[in-house]
Amino acid sequence: MDLKQMGENLGLEPVExxxxxxxxxxxAESDIEKIRKGVLHKDALSVSEAAHSxxxxxxxxxxxxxxxxxxTAEKKASExxxxxxxxxxxxxxxxxxxxxxxxxxx
Amino acid sequence: xxxxxxxxILVVDDNPVNVKMLETCLAKEGYRxxxxxxxxxxxxxxxxxxxxxxxxxxxMPEENGFDVIRxxxxxxxxxxxPVLFITGVSEIKAKLEGFELGAVDYITKPFxxxxxxxxxxxxxxxxxxxxxxxxxxxxxxxxxxxxxxSLLTTPDQHPNANFGVHYIALQEAGGDFYEVxxxxxxxxxxxxxxxxxxxxxxxxxxxxxxALLKQNCSPIYHPLESMKMINDVLVEILxxxxxxxxxxxxxxxxxxxxxxISAGHPPVCYVPVDGAPELIELKGDxxxxxxxxxFGSKVIKVQKGDRxxxxxxxxxxxxxxxxxxxxxxxxxxxxxxxxxxxxxxxAPEAIFHHIRKGESPLEDDIVxxxxxx
Numbered sequence: 001m002d003l004k005q006m007g008e009n010l011g012l013e014p015v016e017x018x019x020x021x022x023x024x025x026x027x028a029e030s031d032i033e034k035i036r037k038g039v040l041h042k043d044a045l046s047v048s049e050a051a052h053s054x055x056x057x058x059x060x061x062x063x064x065x066x067x068x069x070x071x072t073a074e075k076k077a078s079e080x081x082x083x084x085x086x087x088x089x090x091x092x093x094x095x096x097x098x099x100x101x102x103x104x105x106x
Numbered sequence: 107x108x109x110x111x112x113x114x115i116l117v118v119d120d121n122p123v124n125v126k127m128l129e130t131c132l133a134k135e136g137y138r139x140x141x142x143x144x145x146x147x148x149x150x151x152x153x154x155x156x157x158x159x160x161x162x163x164x165x166m167p168e169e170n171g172f173d174v175i176r177x178x179x180x181x182x183x184x185x186x187x188p189v190l191f192i193t194g195v196s197e198i199k200a201k202l203e204g205f206e207l208g209a210v211d212y213i214t215k216p217f218x219x220x221x222x223x224x225x226x227x228x229x230x231x232x233x234x235x236x237x238x239x240x241x242x243x244x245x246x247x248x249x250x251x252x253x254x255x256s257l258l259t260t261p262d263q264h265p266n267a268n269f270g271v272h273y274i275a276l277q278e279a280g281g282d283f284y285e286v287x288x289x290x291x292x293x294x295x296x297x298x299x300x301x302x303x304x305x306x307x308x309x310x311x312x313x314x315x316x317a318l319l320k321q322n323c324s325p326i327y328h329p330l331e332s333m334k335m336i337n338d339v340l341v342e343i344l345x346x347x348x349x350x351x352x353x354x355x356x357x358x359x360x361x362x363x364x365x366x367i368s369a370g371h372p373p374v375c376y377v378p379v380d381g382a383p384e385l386i387e388l389k390g391d392x393x394x395x396x397x398x399x400x401f402g403s404k405v406i407k408v409q410k411g412d413r414x415x416x417x418x419x420x421x422x423x424x425x426x427x428x429x430x431x432x433x434x435x436x437x438x439x440x441x442x443x444x445x446x447x448x449x450x451x452x453a454p455e456a457i458f459h460h461i462r463k464g465e466s467p468l469e470d471d472i473v474x475x476x477x478x479x
Contacts, residue, residue, distance in 0.1 A: 010127070010131065010219045011131060011134070011219050011220065011223075012130060012131070012134075012219075016130050019126070019130075020123065020126050020127050020130060023122060023123050023126050024123045027121065027122055027123050049167065052165060052194075053120070053121050055194075056121055056124060056194070056215045056216065057121050057123035057124055059215060059216030060123070060124055060127055060215065060216045060217055061123070061127065062216075067216060
């Protein structure tokens with residue numbers, strides 16, 4: 001991932017894009033946490049809503065792998081299927097950690 | 107648009123990342139961007155700021171985008187603001203529902219910022235062009251109204267007709283009008299009419315009817331013949347479904363008589379100088395629909411000081427108070443009686459104030475014409 005290039009693709013200056021990604025990290029952490037808690041409490045609706053939010057924001061910024069995983073999570077939760085979420089939240093967290101590392105380099 | 111001519115855009119999305127991204131991109135294009143994270147805040151901001159365009163996320167907790175647009179489209183002040191929905195790619199049903207509710211376009215998530223900017227620009231241009239057209243049309247209609255008023259016959263033009271008039275054109279290109287025709291020095295025609303519908307064609311048709319009156323209301327024709335000839339021409343030229351109701355009263359001072367012709371119009375009020383007012387109820391077809399028409403007709407002997415009042419239904423009909431003219435006509439009798447001592451030139455206005463008494467706002471054009479023998 002090249003944050004500078006991703007920002008340019010969106011017509012944004014590096015600083016502008018970094019600001020938005022910083023905000024994304026905060027909301028994504030919150031969304032992942034909501035997914036974890038929702039699975040724990042078998043609350044498929046809140047899992048679906050959090051996954052939907054994450055899918056949109058990550059996709060809009062160009063973090064497409066995260067968006068794909070979030071899409072799968074949203075679909076499964078909307079079908080009331082809360083299996084396989086341990087792996088998905090781990091993958092999402094790994095992607096987010098990678099973004100945080102890249103963000104520090106900007 | 108604010109005082110700096112910057113177009114304003116309201117971005118509504120429950121995800122702050124999406125909001126921030128759209129805000130940043132659109133602000134770089136020179137737009138003033140306002141943001142809201144939920145439906146209720148969005149509705150409040152729209153009423154306060156009146157943005158030029160709204161980008162609205164559909165899927166939001168509690169109050170979703172559909173609820174928001176439904177509310178906006180139900181209010182006159184916000185109904186014309188273009189709304190672009192932001193939707194997920196698979197939400198076809200949602201897109202269709204959005205269009206049905208009045209959205210002008212949608213943007214699919216994940217969105218490309220250049221596409222967002224292009225669509226926003228396009229719909230702002232369309233909106234500005236539409237608003238400009240509406241303003242231009244309203245201005246033209248206003249000019250037509252002014253022209254209509256300037257063409258009205260005034261008591262000063264025909265002092266021997268001894269009449270007064272109260273005319274209020276509530277709507278642009280209104281459908282109510284009147285004419286006073288000097289046929290000879292001692293014969294005058296008084297005509298009042300109400301066109302169905304209020305649109306730009308009405309004003310042109312009004313002019314046509316006035317020309318027809320001048321051509322066909324002459325001493326050689328009985329007033330029934332005059333109205334019949336005018337009807338036959340209007341049947342040919344009026345658009346489908348367009349018609350007018352009218353009363354035509356011919357006063358012959360030498361004979362001391364009036365001839366009243368009714369074409370589906372509220373009854374003329376006759377106020378004898380020494381008697382109680384009376385509504386001259388006549389049945390008659392409207393003008394402009396059929397060639398074979400039957401108009402109501404009645405001849406009344408009159409004397410000096412008698413008065414007749416012609417009016418359109420706006421003075422007594424009130425949708426707000428659920429009054430129709432058959433019921434409200436009683437008010438005409440009382441009011442015509444009450445203004446006996448008011449000079450005829452001022453009597454129509456006095457009738458208006460007597461009937462309305464500052465009641466609910468007018469819902470239609472109003473014309474009252476009164477003349478004294």
